[in-house]
Amino acid sequence: MPEGSLKSNLDLVNECDCFPYIQVSPSAYLSAVSTLYHLRCSTHAQPEVTLGYLLPSVALTLQNIPGWEVSSSDADPRTITLVHGEDEPSRSAIVAATTSAMKATGHFKVLEKWRNELYPVVSPDRTLLFSIERSASPLFGIVSHGVHMTCYTRSKQADGKDDYKIWVARRARSKQTYGGMLDNAVAGGTATGEVFFESIIRESAEEASLSPDLVRTKAKPCGTVSYFYIRDRRAGGETGLMQPEVQFLYDLELDDSVVPKPSDDEVEGFFLWSIEEVQESMRRGEWKPNCAIVMLDWLVRHGILTAENEPKYSEIVSRIHRRLEFPSL
């Protein structure tokens, strides 16, 4: 592969955190936002809070759907507001009817992968406003939440430094989203009401055949990454949909005796790679974009990426912990 096509660490960040920053690129930000519809909910204490961004092509399909009010296209900002439903269950019922109607039209490709899994949409004080079908969340541009765990082994080198190897998962090539790309050992979305730590325990068993006891005792929470992703072709379905995300991170240091194994057909296999192999595969662009971000955070926390070997060190650290403009958990 020619040198020119290798990705820098900042390239990897730019692919995942691609929505412009108002404080750095005000004109790019304002021109992006001025075309988008702001999702709001008028039946709670802070009706002026924006919960996500919708493309006009999505917002305009909601114009005649009961429960919603769409502002005229010259409003500033353009808004789409959930105006009915006095409490969470009634709001969630309206949203469920809406997403089902959207699916029935066959108009939205992302809804063909209907998940029957509900994602939470919260107010700034983290109260659940309503839930929404997972596959519809990028259509509404709301913050989605998930868990990612890095599994690794550690031994001491002759000079006393830690020598790490990382368990890397390769996604099944048949998978519609990011098929064949590299992934963190365990990762998954977190549904309404789910406790993050329980979510990582469940996913660890489902995806990597790791025992719940092992994960409960040994998995260490170690922060979050957050970024504002805009979906591309590899995500499947419509491109250009907004997907701001917060991922809750865990580290799991494993003995040589523990080997993650696929337990469904989502993962092709697990490989124990050196840091150099991991970084080379990142440079070659083999990682699912948000999983590369999780790896970058791991490499920073474990002293492998440093201010001395990565010129964009502090920019990378701040970019992968983006403060999103929408409420989240």
Next chain:
Amino acid sequence: MPEGSLKSNLDLVNECDCFPYIQVSPSAYLSAVSTLYHLRCSTHAQPEVTLGYLLPSVALTLQNIPGWEVSSSDADPRTITLVHGEDEPSRSAIVAATTSAMKATGHFKVLEKWRNELYPVVSPDRTLLFSIERSASPLFGIVSHGVHMTCYTRSKQADGKDDYKIWVARRARSKQTYGGMLDNAVAGGTATGEVFFESIIRESAEEASLSPDLVRTKAKPCGTVSYFYIRDRRAGGETGLMQPEVQFLYDLELDDSVVPKPSDDEVEGFFLWSIEEVQESMRRGEWKPNCAIVMLDWLVRHGILTAENEPKYSEIVSRIHRRLEFPSL
């Protein structure tokens, strides 16, 4: 101390990262920024980039100083521009003459603690534009850089979990800035041209009597924290000055045999505290504000603060890794 006066972790973040966010509080941000002067430099490739914010009371004193151009107060934005100096040394010479003249007036209290230490001001591509005397940096509102290291011991509990104790420094009560408050074991500002890792090695010897060999082999870089601080009374000198900062972080796990010791009169003493003692002292507000932020990052990275025990977990993580609107290293 009454329950009501204890500080939450988010309170600690709010005390250190106090400049408003445009994406969350646009009106608070815009009203703050509209009163400030934007520091610029017209003699490099990106003259439109703002390098820091000055209070009007500071900017207006530069009106008749050679090398500077101050826009009229109804300009949008108000600017103060370094218009002379075709290269770094000549710009730095103008800035040095300016800060010396400011000191000579006796008008600025922060300049009474003149440090004879130069801080870098960089362009977006991290090229050094000019250096500025450390004590003057908050007058110009530029990003300052530093290093902080957390020293700790680790032993295994009966249940296999890590039991940490943290070396906490108490600042000398006689110190004008944050006297008597708690501090990270090692911390210091990084001067123009200094390598961050060398900076932490030097400070470790100066402040905690830790051997350079030990720090060079065992100190582990583990990320940055960044925040936008507004100076209060405890910082000494004028209040309301803007101090955006990036701190490069290191962890140093110590054996029981190594004991940090003060080697100057800046530190009253070092204390090996349990996590509970550290967290209680944080709640009581005993920590220097930015050192509390460094501790929060440590507590997150080591799995002590979690999504389950800290409701504001993801907000705290993103807030302490703020993407600043000014260029930095």
